[in-house]
Amino acid sequence: MSTQQPCVVLVYQRTTLPWVFESAERAGIRLILVPRPDETVDPDRLPPAVADVLRLDIDGDRAGALATLRKLHETTPFQGICTLYDPAVPFVAEAAGTLGLPGIGRDAALGAQDKRVMRERLASAGLNAPRFVAMKDASAWEDAAHLDFPVVVKPAHGFSSLGVTKAERPDELRAVVDEVWQVCQDTLGEGLIVEEYLDGPEFAVESLAHHGEVTVCAIGYKGEPEGPYFEESVYRAPAVLPEAVRDAIRREVTAAHTALGITDGPTHTELRLRGGRPYLLELGARIGGSGVSGYIVRNVTGLDFAADALRIATGQPPRSFRPGHSPAATGAAANYIVPCGGSGRITAIHGLDELRADPRVDHVVQMLFPGDVVRPYPDFTGYPAFVLSRHATTAEAEEFHRALETAIRVEYAPV
Numbered sequence: 001m002s003t004q005q006p007c008v009v010l011v012y013q014r015t016t017l018p019w020v021f022e023s024a025e026r027a028g029i030r031l032i033l034v035p036r037p038d039e040t041v042d043p044d045r046l047p048p049a050v051a052d053v054l055r056l057d058i059d060g061d062r063a064g065a066l067a068t069l070r071k072l073h074e075t076t077p078f079q080g081i082c083t084l085y086d087p088a089v090p091f092v093a094e095a096a097g098t099l100g101l102p103g104i105g106r107d108a109a110l111g112a113q114d115k116r117v118m119r120e121r122l123a124s125a126g127l128n129a130p131r132f133v134a135m136k137d138a139s140a141w142e143d144a145a146h147l148d149f150p151v152v153v154k155p156a157h158g159f160s161s162l163g164v165t166k167a168e169r170p171d172e173l174r175a176v177v178d179e180v181w182q183v184c185q186d187t188l189g190e191g192l193i194v195e196e197y198l199d200g201p202e203f204a205v206e207s208l209a210h211h212g213e214v215t216v217c218a219i220g221y222k223g224e225p226e227g228p229y230f231e232e233s234v235y236r237a238p239a240v241l242p243e244a245v246r247d248a249i250r251r252e253v254t255a256a257h258t259a260l261g262i263t264d265g266p267t268h269t270e271l272r273l274r275g276g277r278p279y280l281l282e283l284g285a286r287i288g289g290s291g292v293s294g295y296i297v298r299n300v301t302g303l304d305f306a307a308d309a310l311r312i313a314t315g316q317p318p319r320s321f322r323p324g325h326s327p328a329a330t331g332a333a334a335n336y337i338v339p340c341g342g343s344g345r346i347t348a349i350h351g352l353d354e355l356r357a358d359p360r361v362d363h364v365v366q367m368l369f370p371g372d373v374v375r376p377y378p379d380f381t382g383y384p385a386f387v388l389s390r391h392a393t394t395a396e397a398e399e400f401h402r403a404l405e406t407a408i409r410v411e412y413a414p415v
């Protein structure tokens with residue numbers, strides 16, 4: 001590979017999720033991969049775009065990780081740094097700022113990562129928002145008792161719906177807050193938010209910002225999860241929506257970028273529609289779904305979203321997405337997230353092998369296997385598998401997903 005190619009440090013991306021690596025290769029961008037601390041990477045089986053592997057312990061030794069990056073940048077300069085892993089967004093913003101690389105800055109990263117700060121900034125910019133109460137810890141639970149129930153209790157630094165729990169009635173609030181606080185203490189760090197429950201269908205919006213101009217690249221349907229725990233289930237794009245509603249979503253998402261000060265890079269927004277009005281749940285300053293969003297946008301629009309995201313990380317302008325112009329959909333793409341459907345030791349997962357031969361299916365990404373133990377909710381072990389597929393229309397994707405509901409079955413034995 002030519003050393004003239006721009007180089008990006010990619011933080012905490014699993015090589016089993018290939019899409020961002022493929023986009024880098026297509027864009028002619030070399031990657032220095034920082035593996036997750038728990039992942040062993042085989043140097044002989046790295047994606048072709050990966051030029052090097054660098055181990056950093058961001059959680060254990062943040063200053064050391066920054067120093068290592070600074071030293072590397074002095075000897076072999078790289079042009080950008082990015083992550084698709086939400087908890088690493090603030091570190092990446094700080095590293096980019098320190099090294100003078102493109103990035104969103106520490107303050108915008110704080111707003112995109114701490115759900116309390118995000119809610120405050122969105123609400124004070126006048127965006128549609130549920131009423132909410134921010135808390136430092138569980139002892140303040142009573143502050144949220146005056147909200148309209150049901151409410152949703154969330155870790156301030158959560159991701160993947162970890163710990164997110166609905167409380168139906170005020171008399172459940174204390175127990176739910178305690179339960180979510182336990183998840184915070186175990187894994188996510190301090191801070192909670194309680195917000196009023198927004199009913200209505202859920203959507204994901206994939207956008208690219210460049211020099212403050214926001215392009216909404218795709219809008220997908222995410223089901224209508226009702227809780228009490230909010231496991232992910234489906235993603236089908238493009239969402240079938242009246243043009244006026246799409247416009248309202250674009251306006252709200254664009255305004256959220258302004259409110260949060262996110263001027264450059266990819267974002268993944270989740271929102272619910274209530275009476276045709278979009279209410280943001282959250283905006284992540286990264287490519288969504290560990291790269292799944294790149295697959296979805298590419299197959300909906302024919303344009304390489306992740307390649308443009310990586311270009312922006314190096315300071316180049318996007319090439320496929322013209323800033324400010326939302327592309328028309330040319331096809332449909334979907335992700336079916338296989339539900340755990342129980343807990344215990346997995347003895348078999350039926351229905352996945354057949355799918356690998358299905359012409360509609362591009363990837364079956366299996367994450368849990370026979371022998372693995374799935375802990376009961378609210379503990380989150382992960383999802384058994386993703387099934388990524390392409391279709392002529394979103395209606396066909398929906399029909400396919402309906403068939404998967406019965407075709408895929410996870411069997412358990414008690415532990």
Ligand code: ADP
Nearest residue numbers: 152158159160161162164195196197198230282
């Ligand atoms: P995370 O970053 O952990 O995924 P989110 O804020 O995105 O946390 O919440 C996870 C899921 O919980 C959402 O996708 C949504 O289904 C549900 N949820 C969160 N907040 C609300 C709310 N105020 N009303 C309704 N559902 C919510």
